[in-house]
Amino acid sequence: MITREAPKTLWTDAEKHVPEECMQVLASDLGTIYVAYWREGRWFDCSTEEEIDCHVTHWTWLPELPEEGGE
Numbered sequence: 001m002i003t004r005e006a007p008k009t010l011w012t013d014a015e016k017h018v019p020e021e022c023m024q025v026l027a028s029d030l031g032t033i034y035v036a037y038w039r040e041g042r043w044f045d046c047s048t049e050e051e052i053d054c055h056v057t058h059w060t061w062l063p064e065l066p067e068e069g070g071e
Contacts, residue, residue, distance in 0.1 A: 011058040024062055029054040035062070 011028070018038045019025045024046055027036035035046040036056070043052040 009060050011060045014056050014059055019059060019061075025059045026062060027052070027056045027059040030057050 014027070021039050022037050024035060024037050027034045027043055029052075032054070034043075034052060034056075036043050036052060036059070037046060038044075038059075043056045044050065045052050
């Protein structure tokens with residue numbers, strides 16, 4: 001059965017907490033969402049390995065991949 005309701009994602013305030021170094025997460029500047037990581041006090045885009053040149057305000061964990069053949 002398909003429903004239109006998805007679980008709510010909890011976002012963390014990047015001013016208060018950051019993820020472990022080099023751990024991939026979703027990061028946002030409230031306009032764009034990046035797959036990113038935190039290293040040496042800066043945010044980097046995982047797809048380009050370049051520093052994100054905007055102010056990241058929030059981040060959240062990446063969701064787990066679905067199991068093959070699972071729901």
